[in-house]
Amino acid sequence: xxxxxxxxxxxxxxxxxxxxxxxxxxxxxxxxxxxxxxxxxxxxxxxxxxxxxxxxxxxxxxxxxxxxxxxxxxxxxxxxxxxxxxxxxxxxxxxxxxxxxxxxxxxxxxxxxxxxxxxxxxxxxxxxxxxxxxxxxxxxxxxxxxxxxxxxxxxxxxxxxxxxxxxxxxxxxxxxxxxxxxxxxxxxxxxxxxxxxxxxxxxxxxxxxxxxxxxxxxxxxxxxxxxxxxxxxxxxxxxxxxxxxxxxxxxxxxxxxxxxxxxxxxxxxxxxxxxxxxxxxxxxxxxxxxxxxxxxxxxxxxxxxxxxx
Amino acid sequence: xxxxxxxxxxxxxxxxxxxxxxxxxxxxxxxxxxxxxxxxxxxxxxxxxxxxxxxxxxxxxxxxxxxxxxxxxxxxxxxxxxxxxxxxxxxxxxxxxxxxxxxxxxxxxxxxxxxxxxxxxxxxxxxxxxxxxxxxxxxxxxxxxxxxxxxxxxxxxxxxxxxxxxxxxxxxxxxxxxxxxxxxxxxxxxxxxxxxxxxxxxxxxxxxxxxxxxxxxxxxxxxxxxxxxxxxxxxxxxxxxxxxxxxxxxxxxxxxxxxxxxxxxxxxxxxxxxxxxxxxxxxxxxxxxxxxxxxxxxxxxxxxxxxxxxxxx
Numbered sequence: 001x002x003x004x005x006x007x008x009x010x011x012x013x014x015x016x017x018x019x020x021x022x023x024x025x026x027x028x029x030x031x032x033x034x035x036x037x038x039x040x041x042x043x044x045x046x047x048x049x050x051x052x053x054x055x056x057x058x059x060x061x062x063x064x065x066x067x068x069x070x071x072x073x074x075x076x077x078x079x080x081x082x083x084x085x086x087x088x089x090x091x092x093x094x095x096x097x098x099x100x101x102x103x104x105x106x107x108x109x110x111x112x113x114x115x116x117x118x119x120x121x122x123x124x125x126x127x128x129x130x131x132x133x134x135x136x137x138x139x140x141x142x143x144x145x146x147x148x149x150x151x152x153x154x155x156x157x158x159x160x161x162x163x164x165x166x167x168x169x170x171x172x173x174x175x176x177x178x179x180x181x182x183x184x185x186x187x188x189x190x191x192x193x194x195x196x197x198x199x200x201x202x203x204x205x206x207x208x209x210x211x212x213x214x215x216x217x218x219x220x221x222x223x224x225x226x227x228x229x230x231x232x233x234x235x236x237x238x239x240x241x242x243x244x245x246x247x248x249x250x251x252x253x254x255x256x257x258x259x260x261x262x263x264x265x266x267x268x269x270x271x272x273x274x275x276x277x278x279x280x281x282x283x284x285x286x287x288x289x290x291x292x293x294x295x296x297x298x299x300x301x302x303x304x305x306x307x308x309x
Numbered sequence: 310x311x312x313x314x315x316x317x318x319x320x321x322x323x324x325x326x327x328x329x330x331x332x333x334x335x336x337x338x339x340x341x342x343x344x345x346x347x348x349x350x351x352x353x354x355x356x357x358x359x360x361x362x363x364x365x366x367x368x369x370x371x372x373x374x375x376x377x378x379x380x381x382x383x384x385x386x387x388x389x390x391x392x393x394x395x396x397x398x399x400x401x402x403x404x405x406x407x408x409x410x411x412x413x414x415x416x417x418x419x420x421x422x423x424x425x426x427x428x429x430x431x432x433x434x435x436x437x438x439x440x441x442x443x444x445x446x447x448x449x450x451x452x453x454x455x456x457x458x459x460x461x462x463x464x465x466x467x468x469x470x471x472x473x474x475x476x477x478x479x480x481x482x483x484x485x486x487x488x489x490x491x492x493x494x495x496x497x498x499x500x501x502x503x504x505x506x507x508x509x510x511x512x513x514x515x516x517x518x519x520x521x522x523x524x525x526x527x528x529x530x531x532x533x534x535x536x537x538x539x540x541x542x543x544x545x546x547x548x549x550x551x552x553x554x555x556x557x558x559x560x561x562x563x564x565x566x567x568x569x570x571x572x573x574x575x576x577x578x579x580x581x582x583x584x585x586x587x588x589x590x591x592x593x594x595x596x597x598x599x600x601x602x603x604x605x606x607x608x609x610x611x612x613x614x615x616x617x618x619x620x621x622x
Contacts, residue, residue, distance in 0.1 A: 038418055095602055099418045100364050104559065105602040107552055111595025118589040244429070247422065286433045293426040296419050297411050 005140050005153040007274075012138075014273020016162045016231065019169035020224040022265035024242045025249040026176055027220030029261040032250055034193045034213045037097050040106040041087070042221055043243025044113035045080050049222025050234040051121045052076040057128050066131035069230070076226050077219040083113075084218025088211045097210070110239070117236040130161040130230035165227045172223060177258060189213060221246075244285070245272065248292045315566075315622045319484060322567055323477045330469060338469050340581065344574045345472035346534050347553075351561070351569030352479040353526035354554035359564035360487060361519040362499030364417075366551045367408070367424030370431040371524040373546035374400040375531030377435065377442065380541030384450045385441065390457050394532050401528020402521055404431075409520040413513060416502075425551070432546040447542025455536050468537050475533055476570060479526060484566050486522060487622060495519050499564070527554075549591075556594060559601050562610030566622050571609055 028042045053076045057068035087109055095101040137157045139150045180186035191199040192209045200206050221242070225234075232238070245268060253264035268288065275284035330341045350372050357363045378397030382388040388396065412423040435442050442448070455462045462468060486492050494515045497505040506512045535541050544550070553576075554569075561572025579597065584590035605612060614621040 038422070091599055091603065100421070101602050101606070103364070103366075103418070103421060104555065105599055107555075108595045108598030108600075108602065111591045112599065113595075115589035115592035115595060119587060119592070123588070251422070280437070282433050282437045286430050286437065289426040289430045289433070293411070293423045293430070296423050296426075297414050 002153070005138075005156045008138070008140070009156055009158075010274055010277040011270065012158050012162070013277070014270045016165050017228070017273055018266055018269025019166045020228045021242070021245055021249065021269045022173060022262055023169055023224035023227070024221045025246040025253075025261055025265050026173065026258065027217040027224075028246040029250045029253065029258065030176075030189075030213055030220070031217035033257075034189055035097060035210050037092065037099060037102040038106070039214070039217065040103055040243070041109040041113060042217065042246060043239030043241075044110050044117075045084055045218035045221040045239075046225045046242045047117060047234075047236060047239035048083060048113060048218075049076050049080050049225030050229045050238060051117055051236065052079055052222070053226040053229045054126050054128050054234040055121075064131075065129040069128070069131040069226075072128070073223070073226050077222040080222035081215040081219035085211050085215040087218075088214040092214065093207060093210070114236055114239065121234070121236055123236065125233035125235040127233045128229045130159070132160055132164070133230075134160040136160060136163070161230060165231070168227060169224070172220075173262065176220070180258065244289070245269075248288050251292050252295060314620050316481075316484060318621065319480055319566055323473075323480060326476075326570075327473050330473065335465070338465065340577065341574075342465075342468045342472045342537065344577045345476040345570070346530055346537060347577070348476050348557070348570040348573040349479040349530035349533065350527050351554050351557040351573045352476075352483050352566075353523045353530060355558045355563065355565075355569045356483060356486060356495075356526065357519050357523040358555065359558055359562075359568075360492065360499060361495040361516060362502075363516065363520065364421050364555075365424040365520075366421050366548070366555070367412075367426075367428030367431075368523070368527055368554050369546050369548065369550035370408070370428040371401045371405055371527035372531040372534075372550060372554075373431070373435070373543075374404045374524075375528030375533075376535045376541050376545050377531075378528065379532035380448070380450055380535040381441065383454050383536070384448060384541075387454075390454060390462075390536055394457070394536065397532030397535075398525055398528050401531070402525040404528075405521050405524020406517065408524075409517045413516050413520065425548070428546070428551055429548065432543065432548075435543045435546050442541075442543065445543045447540055447544070450535060450539045450541065452539065455539055457536060462536050463539060472533070472537065475529075479530075480566055480570065482526070484622060487566065491515060491518055496564075552594075556598055556601075559606075559608055560597060562608030562612070562614070565608070565610040565614060568608055568610035575609075 024042070024046055027045070028039060031037065031039050031042070053072040056072040056075055057065070060068035060071060091105050091109060092102055095105055135157050136159065137152050140153045140156060141148050141150055180189060188199070188204055188209060191202070192204060192206060196206050224242070249261060249264045249268050252268065253260035253262070272284050272288060275281075275287070330338060333341065350368070353371070354365075354368050357365055375397040378400035379390075379393045382396050383390050383393040408424065408427050412420055412427065415423055436444050452463050460467055460471070462471060494505065494510050497510070498512055498515060502512060531545065557572040557576055558569050559572070560576055561570065562568030576594070576597065579593045580590050583593045601608070607615060610621065
């Protein structure tokens with residue numbers, strides 16, 4: 001393949017992972033922005049979403065893959081949301097949302113979820129069948145002696161499912177934005193984020209908001225995972241990369257800024273994908289992690305200062 | 310260092326430990342050799358986390374700086390093990406000062422994430438240079454290179470004694486640090502950083518010194534591990550080995566001298582026993598972490614100190 005079509009293909013492939021990264025990172029950003037705690041177990045909610053999606057579709061093999069997948073897309077985030085809600089009630093609420101103790105506790109939760117998944121789901125990666133998977137060839141323009149001509153480069157194609165992942169993610173992200181900016185729940189969340197004491201004085205039940213926000217964060221990660229699982233297989237160790245990338249996105253995007261998080265997700269997702277295609281994925285990750293460390297050191301204002309006491 | 314109750318208590322415990330490990334069956338002696346070297350790593354972590362209040366999630370890079378600093382020079386460049394060992398410690402010290410100069414500009418959660426990110430970059434660099442480091446698979450240091458000052462470190466008996474000497478040096482070395490003027494400033498920073506600064510102490514320099522001591526001691530543990538057990542691998546640079554010292558110190562007792570050793574030994578056996586039943590042995594680590602944060606934030610020795618023996622350091 002020539003360079004032009006190759007870049008387009010890399011862009012399209014990275015757009016799929018970017019869409020999923022945006023969903024996952026928004027979940028982490030919500031928790032971080034509103035509750036002011038870092039959830040180290042966020043990647044495990046992603047993993048649980050994927051593993052549950054496999055389990056649900058496996059139970060529904062009698063029906064068509066589309067039915068199983070549709071059920072998984074609804075049920076898996078709900079189940080993960082319930083698990084996240086329980087984690088908040090049982091653990092994080094009880095350390096009083098102290099930033100450092102929460103980190104230690106969520107590191108513990110990370111291992112608990114990961115290892116329970118190893119004990120039940122097993123060490124193997126398992127695939128989920130996509131609900132539809134038509135291969136769509138993409139045309140490319142080139143200059144010939146007769147002027148511009150359209151041709152179909154060999155290998156330049158994307159599946160209908162991957163396009164659907166991008167579309168569904170965009171719809172979900174718009175949904176999150178609508179809930180936060182237009183509804184009463186969103187207002188309560190934003191009030192809690194700005195000043196929890198004043199919000200409490202106005203009769204908002206802060207702890208309830210925290211529980212629901214934590215559940216929503218987990219559910220968003222799970223949604224991203226259900227969408228990606230027909231492309232990448234479900235595996236009990238798959239939570240590491242989404243956690244690291246979401247961290248990077250949330251820090252670069254800035255605290256409490258939904259649009260900042262989306263922009264950062266687009267930059268990190270696309271550049272990560274492109275560097276990984278043309279150079280080494282390890283190098284891409286080294287650069288991204290160093291970038292985050294340096295941003296935190298030299299531009300902490302608007303990133304972390306408001307959260308760390 | 311004056312010989313008071315706390316010093317005698319630690320010396321007594323270390324001597325008792327020596328008697329116990331010498332009497333143990335061979336399998337447990339092997340375990341304890343590992344435990345005592347890893348406990349040196351825990352002691353190092355305790356200087357920065359327990360006494361200074363710096364929650365780092367990047368100590369794996371200091372441990373593995375020692376591990377690779379010694380392993381690569383001794384195995385690939387054929388340095389004598391004594392020179393390699395010193396080089397490994399210097400690697401950890403230099404890395405800790407460099408990371409400290411940058412990361413200590415942040416505090417709290419940011420400090421944790423910055424150290425995590427640097428450590429992750431270190432881990433990925435180890436993988437990137439897989440040609441030399443052999444990545445996750447790691448490499449073995451051949452037996453003939455593992456003599457130190459004429460002592461063969463590969464035999465089981467010397468390994469046990471050498472690791473006991475190391476942990477004794479680390480525990481008593483930490484006691485010297487904690488009792489020094491610096492140590493008192495570090496505890497003051499942990500308790501109230503602003504007030505310490507107001508009193509005219511150079512907080513940044515004190516924290517940097519703590520991180521430097523901690524990094525050098527972690528590298529010492531890593532370097533000793535590579536020479537004693539003859540294996541160097543990328544697992545030791547992964548996040549898991551930044552979380553382990555945190556877990557060991559929390560379990561044993563943050564800011565206590567003997568706590569890290571007790572925490573390391575307990576956790577080692579918890580994981581060892583559970584790995585006989587399941588491959589998901591890290592489940593124990595997760596459960597212990599959650600239970601500790603919820604119910605025993607001071608750890609074992611910390612709780613004993615509060616309830617029974619306030620003189621424990």
